[in-house]
Amino acid sequence: xxxxxxxxxxxxxxxxxxxxxxxxxxxxxxxxxxxxxxxxxxxxxxxxxxxxxxxxxxxxxxxxxxxxxxxxxxxxxxxxxxxxxxxxxxxxxxxxxxxxxxxxxxxxxxxxxxxxxxxxxxxxxxxxxxxxxxxxxxxxxxxxxxxxxxxxxxxxxxxxxxxxxxxxxxxxxxxxxxxxxxxxxxxxxxxxxxxxxxxxxxxxxxxxxxxxxxxxxxxxxxxxxxxxxxxxxxxxxxxxxxxxxxxxxxxxxxxxxxxxxxxxxxxxxxxxxxx
Amino acid sequence: xxxxxxxxxxxxxxxxxxxxxxxxxxxxxxxxxxxxxxxxxxxxxxxxxxxxxxxxxxxxxxxxxxxxxxxxxxxxxxxxxxxxxxxxxxxxxxxxxxxxxxxxxxxxxxxxxxxxxxxxxxxxxxxxxxxxxxxxxxxxxxxxxxxxxxxxxxxxxxxxxxxxxxxxxxxxxxxxxxxxxxxxxxxxxxxxxxxxxxxxxxxxxxxxxxxxxxxxxxxxxxxxxxxxxxxxxxxxxxxxxxxxxxxxxxxxxxxxx
Numbered sequence: 001x002x003x004x005x006x007x008x009x010x011x012x013x014x015x016x017x018x019x020x021x022x023x024x025x026x027x028x029x030x031x032x033x034x035x036x037x038x039x040x041x042x043x044x045x046x047x048x049x050x051x052x053x054x055x056x057x058x059x060x061x062x063x064x065x066x067x068x069x070x071x072x073x074x075x076x077x078x079x080x081x082x083x084x085x086x087x088x089x090x091x092x093x094x095x096x097x098x099x100x101x102x103x104x105x106x107x108x109x110x111x112x113x114x115x116x117x118x119x120x121x122x123x124x125x126x127x128x129x130x131x132x133x134x135x136x137x138x139x140x141x142x143x144x145x146x147x148x149x150x151x152x153x154x155x156x157x158x159x160x161x162x163x164x165x166x167x168x169x170x171x172x173x174x175x176x177x178x179x180x181x182x183x184x185x186x187x188x189x190x191x192x193x194x195x196x197x198x199x200x201x202x203x204x205x206x207x208x209x210x211x212x213x214x215x216x217x218x219x220x221x222x223x224x225x226x227x228x229x230x231x232x233x234x235x236x237x238x239x240x241x242x243x244x245x246x247x248x249x250x251x252x253x254x255x256x257x258x259x260x261x262x263x264x265x266x267x268x269x270x271x272x273x274x275x
Numbered sequence: 276x277x278x279x280x281x282x283x284x285x286x287x288x289x290x291x292x293x294x295x296x297x298x299x300x301x302x303x304x305x306x307x308x309x310x311x312x313x314x315x316x317x318x319x320x321x322x323x324x325x326x327x328x329x330x331x332x333x334x335x336x337x338x339x340x341x342x343x344x345x346x347x348x349x350x351x352x353x354x355x356x357x358x359x360x361x362x363x364x365x366x367x368x369x370x371x372x373x374x375x376x377x378x379x380x381x382x383x384x385x386x387x388x389x390x391x392x393x394x395x396x397x398x399x400x401x402x403x404x405x406x407x408x409x410x411x412x413x414x415x416x417x418x419x420x421x422x423x424x425x426x427x428x429x430x431x432x433x434x435x436x437x438x439x440x441x442x443x444x445x446x447x448x449x450x451x452x453x454x455x456x457x458x459x460x461x462x463x464x465x466x467x468x469x470x471x472x473x474x475x476x477x478x479x480x481x482x483x484x485x486x487x488x489x490x491x492x493x494x495x496x497x498x499x500x501x502x503x504x505x506x507x508x509x510x511x512x513x514x515x516x517x518x519x520x521x522x523x524x525x526x527x528x529x530x531x532x
Binding site for chain 1: 324346354356358401402
């Protein structure tokens with residue numbers, strides 16, 4: 001660069017030259033391990049402080065300490081486990097039913113052109129329905145008890161699983177299938193050894209979505225008609241104006257979602273270690 | 276095993292990629308197919324291997340297959356086509372799984388391929404842990420495990436850097452010194468053709484027709500020697516002359532399309 005273009009350049013002897021100024025900084029992600037913890041601490045401290053100083057009514061926004069006490073109360077009187085157990089059972093049964101059915105149909109649609117031709121319009125038509133709107137119908141069909149809740153969750157999980165599964169099969173590299181064909185692998189082996197493991201990343205990504213759908217639907221269904229369950233518990237607390245207990249229930253839901261996410265991450269790490 | 280291609284034509288919709296190809300591969304012959312991009316080289320290979328259905332014409336093989344041959348016509352791919360979720364030995368095992376072999380023979384075939392490709396210490400490694408050259412060696416070991424009678428190589432070295440390419444060419448020479456496996460070797464690299472092939476088939480730009488079949492008279496083992504260089508340079512000039520015009524025109528046609 002000619003010096004005349006760079007007014008800040010210090011004239012130097014040609015032999016030594018000019019040091020090259022570093023200009024590559026920024027735009028890289030650095031790890032700040034304590035930042036998240038600090039943010040939580042600040043949020044809770046501000047909230048607690050606001051409540052103590054009378055800036056927020058303890059009835060409408062109870063302080064974190066009260067929520068913690070309510071949670072401790074739920075643990076000690078056994079209501080936490082009672083309600084959590086009910087919700088978990090509904091999620092488990094509904095999710096497993098919806099996932100099994102969805103994967104079966106998704107695989108059929110991924111592999112057979114006819115199944116896809118029939119399935120895509122049907123899935124497109126049913127997928128956008130907010131599934132909770134069907135709960136009243138399911139209650140008429142199956143009664144107010146557990147089956148109507150399983151059906152709502154299962155139905156809600158089914159369609160996203162179908163879509164995730166057949167899209168995942170489309171993502172399986174065609175070159176691997178052709179390789180297997182060129183070595184004369186039979187159809188069933190190709191399915192088992194290539195299509196299934198190749199589709200696994202997409203299917204597991206679908207699990208993440210369906211797990212959160214199941215959590216939403218279980219709470220909604222329990223609010224409409226259930227004796228036990230975190231959803232019913234939160235609704236009951238709201239009706240009784242026990243906002244600390246209400247928020248303790250919400251906290252349990254948040255932790256539940258977090259736990260499910262962690263389990264899925266572990267599953268992905270273990271099954272997809274080849275990526 | 277011999278390969279007989281007669282009057283082969285292939286179209287994708289209304290795009291003719293191969294037009295009236297007549298070609299014969301002799302037993303144990305290595306034929307390199309070169310030509311500009313999009314001239315149908317890979318399609319020709321796909322048809323020869325029975326994974327692309329030709330529009331018209333016939334493709335036949337005849338002759339003996341080696342002992343223990345499980346898959347007479349076997350591919351080696353440009354992108355290696357390894358299953359990323361299987362380790363090296365399981366990738367090789369994949370192509371043996373549907374054959375009724377004893378456990379001992381299965382082991383022997385896998386171990387033999389690994390040993391010959393220098394992969395024995397990488398048998399438990401996943402493809403992502405291997406270099407490109409090592410991945411292609413897995414591809415070669417997998418092909419050897421089925422004891423092929425004919426190899427179809429689809430630009431096997433194109434995804435590799437120049438040094439690795441040299442090393443793998445040596446591996447191929449070694450392979451063909453030991454087994455007289457007939458091979459169709461598709462490439463766009465003249466050096467590979469000159470090092471490895473008995474004959475070179477130059478395809479024209481699309482629609483691919485055979486421009487010329489050039490025989491390399493120098494035996495493969497002697498091609499690195501100084502005495503061979505004059506002849507090889509001559510062949511190289513001729514091939515490049517044939518290819519250059521086609522490649523230039525193909526280039527312009529692609530730019531216009």
